[in-house]
Amino acid sequence: MTDTPTRVLSDDELDLVELALGGALSASSLAAALPGVPADVVLTDAENTPLARLTALPGELSGVLEPLKPVPAAIGPQWDAAVRRPARAVRAALGERPGGDAQQSLALLVTEVPTREELDAAVTLVSGTGAATNGGAGPVLLLVPVARRAPAPGTVGAPGLVRSALGLADSLTGQAGAQVTTVAVPWSGLGGTTLEEVAAAYGAARTEPLPAHRSPATAERVAALPDVRDEAVRALYPPASAAEVSRAATGGARRRGVVVFFTGLSGSGKSTVARALAAELEDDGLGTTLLDGDEVRHHLSKGLGFDRESRETNVERIGYVAALVAKHGGIAVAAPIAPFAAGRARVRTLAEEAGAHFVLVHVSTPLAVCEARDRKGFYAKARAGEIAEFTGISSPYEEPDDAELVIDTTDVPVPEAVETVRRHLATLLP
Known part of the structure; x- marks a missing residue:
C-alpha cells in the first residue's frame, strides 16, 4: 500500500466516505463524487490517517471500498x-x-x-x-x-x-x-x-x-426572528440609545479574544481534544476558529519542510493567524506539535501583543503511549529511518514549563479533557 497514491479528504468529502463505509453510498458513487482520484487510492483525513482504500474496477460501474482505520469521531x-x-x-x-x-x-x-x-x-x-x-x-x-x-x-x-x-x-x-x-x-x-x-x-x-x-406564514415569522429584537429595541429607546444597545449586542462592546494553543507529540490526542473543544465553543455561539497543525500544513504552510527552521516558521504562521482572530474578539484554537520552547514563546507574545488571553495546553501523553497508538504509522517509519527529523524519535520535543494546563490523555477521556479547558476559559471570558 506504500506505493498507492493518497487523497487528503476535505470535511465534506469525509462525510461522503463515512456514508459509503456505512452502506448508504456505493463505492462507484463515491468515486464519481471525488473528481480526479485515480483508480486505486488511499483516502486519508487531514491528519494523513489512512481511512479507506478505494479501488475502481475497470469496465464496470462498481468498485471496492476497503476500510483501513476507524473514521475519527469527536464529541457532542x-x-x-x-x-x-x-x-x-x-x-x-x-x-x-x-x-x-x-x-x-x-x-x-x-x-x-x-x-x-x-x-x-x-x-x-x-x-x-x-x-x-x-x-x-x-x-x-x-x-x-x-x-x-x-x-x-x-x-x-x-x-x-x-x-x-x-x-x-x-x-x-x-x-x-x-x-x-x-x-x-x-x-x-x-x-x-x-x-x-x-x-x-x-x-x-x-x-x-x-x-x-x-406554512408560508410560519416561514416568514422564522425568517423575521433576527429583526424582532431590533424592532423591540427601537420601540423602547430613542434613536441614539437604540443605536448603542444594538451596537453592544452585535459586538460593538467586544470581549477580549483568546488563543488556546495545544502542544504535544504526534498521537498525544491534542488534535482530537482541540477539534472537540472548538466544536463545543462554536455550539455555544462563541466565534471559534480551529487551526489544526496538519490542515495548516496543507494550506498556510504548504511547501515548508520539517527541519527546525521550517517548523518554527510553521508555528509562527499559526500564531500570527491565531492572534489576528483573537485581536477581533474571537477564539482561536491551534494544535500543532510546536516542539520548541522559543516558537511557543513567540506565539504567546503575538497573542498578548494583540491584547488576547493566551492559554498553553500541554497534552503530555508519554511517547510510549503515542507510539502505541500510531494511527498514521509515522512512528514505525521513523524508527525504521524512513522519516527524518521526527519529533520524539530523531528530533527533540522541549516540554513546556509554562503551560496553563497539562493534560495526559492516557487515562483522561476527550470529554473530560475538553471540560478541563472549558473550566479554565470560563475564568477568562465574561
Missing part, C-alpha cells in the same frame, strides 16, 4: 454512537423489530429546527404510517443531516439540530405511540445523491422533509 450529541449509526445497522434494526417491516417505515428529514407547526405535521404523518403489533404507529426514522464543517453564523449547528430532533422523537412517542429511531447522517450535500436516496439506504420506504410542512 451528533457523535453519540446511539444516533450516529451506519445505514446497514439501521436497516437491520428495522427488520428485527417484532412484527416490524422495513417497507412500512417512514423517514422524516430534520434539516431545520422543527417549529410547533412541524411537530403537529409530524404527529399527523406518523399516525398514518399504519398500526404496528402494539397498536401504535409504525417504525419512524428521524434522519438528521449533520456536516463536519462549521455552520453559517447565526444558524443552529449539528449539535443543536440533533438535540431538537431527540426532543421531537420524545413528542412523537408520547403523542403518536411511534417507534422512533433518531439517526445523525453525515451529510455534506456533495456527490449527486439526494437525501431521499440516502433515507432509502437507511431503510425508509417513504420520506418526508419536515420543513416542507412549514
Whole structure:
C-alpha cells in the first residue's frame, strides 16, 4: 500500500466516505463524487490517517471500498454512537423489530429546527404510517443531516439540530405511540445523491422533509426572528440609545479574544481534544476558529519542510493567524506539535501583543503511549529511518514549563479533557 497514491479528504468529502463505509453510498458513487482520484487510492483525513482504500474496477460501474482505520469521531450529541449509526445497522434494526417491516417505515428529514407547526405535521404523518403489533404507529426514522464543517453564523449547528430532533422523537412517542429511531447522517450535500436516496439506504420506504410542512406564514415569522429584537429595541429607546444597545449586542462592546494553543507529540490526542473543544465553543455561539497543525500544513504552510527552521516558521504562521482572530474578539484554537520552547514563546507574545488571553495546553501523553497508538504509522517509519527529523524519535520535543494546563490523555477521556479547558476559559471570558 506504500506505493498507492493518497487523497487528503476535505470535511465534506469525509462525510461522503463515512456514508459509503456505512452502506448508504456505493463505492462507484463515491468515486464519481471525488473528481480526479485515480483508480486505486488511499483516502486519508487531514491528519494523513489512512481511512479507506478505494479501488475502481475497470469496465464496470462498481468498485471496492476497503476500510483501513476507524473514521475519527469527536464529541457532542451528533457523535453519540446511539444516533450516529451506519445505514446497514439501521436497516437491520428495522427488520428485527417484532412484527416490524422495513417497507412500512417512514423517514422524516430534520434539516431545520422543527417549529410547533412541524411537530403537529409530524404527529399527523406518523399516525398514518399504519398500526404496528402494539397498536401504535409504525417504525419512524428521524434522519438528521449533520456536516463536519462549521455552520453559517447565526444558524443552529449539528449539535443543536440533533438535540431538537431527540426532543421531537420524545413528542412523537408520547403523542403518536411511534417507534422512533433518531439517526445523525453525515451529510455534506456533495456527490449527486439526494437525501431521499440516502433515507432509502437507511431503510425508509417513504420520506418526508419536515420543513416542507412549514406554512408560508410560519416561514416568514422564522425568517423575521433576527429583526424582532431590533424592532423591540427601537420601540423602547430613542434613536441614539437604540443605536448603542444594538451596537453592544452585535459586538460593538467586544470581549477580549483568546488563543488556546495545544502542544504535544504526534498521537498525544491534542488534535482530537482541540477539534472537540472548538466544536463545543462554536455550539455555544462563541466565534471559534480551529487551526489544526496538519490542515495548516496543507494550506498556510504548504511547501515548508520539517527541519527546525521550517517548523518554527510553521508555528509562527499559526500564531500570527491565531492572534489576528483573537485581536477581533474571537477564539482561536491551534494544535500543532510546536516542539520548541522559543516558537511557543513567540506565539504567546503575538497573542498578548494583540491584547488576547493566551492559554498553553500541554497534552503530555508519554511517547510510549503515542507510539502505541500510531494511527498514521509515522512512528514505525521513523524508527525504521524512513522519516527524518521526527519529533520524539530523531528530533527533540522541549516540554513546556509554562503551560496553563497539562493534560495526559492516557487515562483522561476527550470529554473530560475538553471540560478541563472549558473550566479554565470560563475564568477568562465574561
